[in-house]
Amino acid sequence: MSNETLTPGGAHPDMLGGMTDPEKTGHFVAPYDEGVSFDELPDSAPKERFRLSLTGWIGAIIVVFWLLVAVFGPFIAPWGENDLPFPDDYSEFQSPRAGAWLGTDVEDRDILSRIVFGAGRTIGIAFAATILAYVLGVVLGIGAAVSGPKVDMVMSRINDAFLSLPTIMLGLVVVAAVGSSIPVLICTAGLIYATVVFRLARALGMEIMVMDFVEAAKARGEGRWWIITREIWPNAAMPLITDFGLRLIYVILFISSLSFLGLGVQPPQADWGSMVRENLGALQYGESVFPVLAPALSIATLTVAINLVVDDVSAQAGGRLSKRL
C-alpha cells in the first residue's frame, strides 16, 4: 500500500479486500470515488495508519525482546542470580563455556543469568521512576498552567532551580544523604525527571489554555476540573505519551550511571550498571571482555532500540521530538 488516503466513509481501501478485486467482480472499482460530495463534514479526522520504518521495526523487536526477558527471564535463566555454576572450579572471569554461555564474572557467577535477572531490575526501576516522573510532572505542570500567573511563577522558578543542576549531581547528593535502595532510586529518578516533564506539561497546558475552545468552555461557565479533563488533557496527552519513550531512555541511563558509580543498585543484586562496575577489573587487567561488554551492550541495545522507535514515532508526529534529543 503506497497511499495512506482513506475513503470518505472511513474504511481503508484495503479493508474492502477481495470485493474490489477487478478480476473477481469483473469491473474496476476505484479505491475512492472522485465524484463524491460531502453533504456534511466527516465526524472525525481521518485516522492515520501508523507504520514503522525498517529501523523502527528493528528497534521495536529489540525492545519487545528485552521486555520478554525482563518478565519471563527469571523462570528460564540457567542459574540463580548468585549461583556458582562451577563450585569446584573457583576462578574469576572464566571464558564462555557450556553451562555459562557468556562466561563467569568477578565472583564466578554466571553472567548470562545475571543479565537476565538484571534486565527485570533495570527496566522495572526505570519504568517505575518514569511513571512517577510523569504523574508528578503532569499533575503539577497542568496545575501550574491553569492556576494563574502567581502560582505558576513560584512553581516554575523552583523547577528552574532544579533543572539547572546536572542530574547526576542531584542523584549523588540524595544518595549521600539517605543511602541507596531501590525505592530511593525510583523516587530520586522520578523526582529529578519530573522537573523536565513539568516543563513540558506546563508549556503544553499554557498553549492549550489560550485556544478558542478553552475560552468557549470558560464562557459557557465550565468549572476548572471540567476544563482540565475535557479540554486540556485530550489535547496534551499525545505529545506527552510520545515524550515518554525519550524520558525512559534518560532514566535508564541515569540509573545505570548511578549503579555504575556504585551508588545505585547494591550488590549482590544484579543490575546492568552495577555489573559493569563489578567486573571492570576484567577489562583493566586485560583478562576478559565479556563480563563488561555483556551488561554494557545490554543497556546500549535497549536504549538505542527505544530511541529508534521514538525517532520513528516522532517523525510521523511532525518531527518535533527528534529535534529535542
Place this chain on the structure above:
Amino acid sequence: MRGLILRRIGIGLITVLAVSIIIFFGTKILPGDAAQIRLGQQATPENVAAFRERLGLDKPYWVQYLTWLGNFLRGDLGISLASDVPITNLIADRYKNTVIVSCLTALIGVPISLMLGIMAAMFPGSLYDRILTFISVTLVAAPEFFTATLLVLLFVFALDIGNAVVVGSTEGKGFFELISHFALPIATLSFVIASQLIRMSRAAVLNVMSSPYIEMAILKGVPRGRIIFRHALLNAIGPIVNVVALNLAYLVTGVIVVEVYFAYPGLATLIVQGVQSRDFVLIQGLGMIFCLTYVILMLIADIAAYASNPRLRHPK
C-alpha cells in the same frame, strides 16, 4: 541587549544561590552527625559536644549556611570528615587532572564534531550524512561506559595501543607516555559530546540553509562551499556557540562516569568516594564546583543565543 544579558546573569546568580541551598541543606537532612563521624564511635559525648562547638554545628542552620557560603567564596572548602585534611589540599592535584582531560576533550572533540556536522549539513541526505546521523543517533542514546568499552576493545584488546586504566599522577612521565594514558578517556568523552554536537550543529546550519537569502544565493549561482562558509556559517555561529556551551555542560556529567571507568585520579572519582564514605564537607565543596561550572556554561549558552538572534531579544 546589555539589559537582557545583565538580567540573565542576575538569574544565573540567583540560580547559584538556589543551588548552594539545595546542596547545603540536601546534605544536612541526613541522620549522622559530622562531629560524631569525625571523632568515631568511641568518642565521649563531651568530646563530641566540644567538637560540635568548634565546627560551629551548634549554631542555627542558617548561620551555618552563611558561614559555609562565605568560606566557599573565599576559597576555603572546609576540612574533610573522612581524612581530616583540608578539602583544598585534596583537590589541588586532582583539579588539574580533570581540567586537563576536559580541556583536551574540548580542544580535540569540539572542532572535529563541528566539522563533521557542518559537512553533513553541506550534503543533506547523502550517504555520508545518513551514516553520520545514524551513528550519532546510536551513540547519543548509549551510556558512556558502553562507548568506553568499545574503545577499550578496539584499542587495547585488538590493536594493543593505550591503557585500559589510568594509574597514578601525571608527574615524571614523558609526553608519549601521557598520550597513551589520556588517549582513551579523552576519546570516550569526545565521542560522548560528538554525538550531540554533530546532530545539533548540523541542525543549526541546515536551519540557516533553509532561509530565503540562501535560496537567493543558490539561484544566483554562488558555489556551494562559498554559500556555506560566507553566507550560512556566519549566521549559524550563534546557535553553534550555544550548542558547544551546552555540550561542554553535558561534559560535567560525562566526566564523572568516564573518570570512574578509567580509574582516573580526578575530581569526579573524589566526589564518588566522598559519597561512599559520607564525607559531607567534601560533597558540598565539590558539588558546588561542579554545579557552578555547569551553571556558568549554561549561562554562556544562553547569552550566545541572545547575542546571535535579535528575535530572542524582543520577544513578542
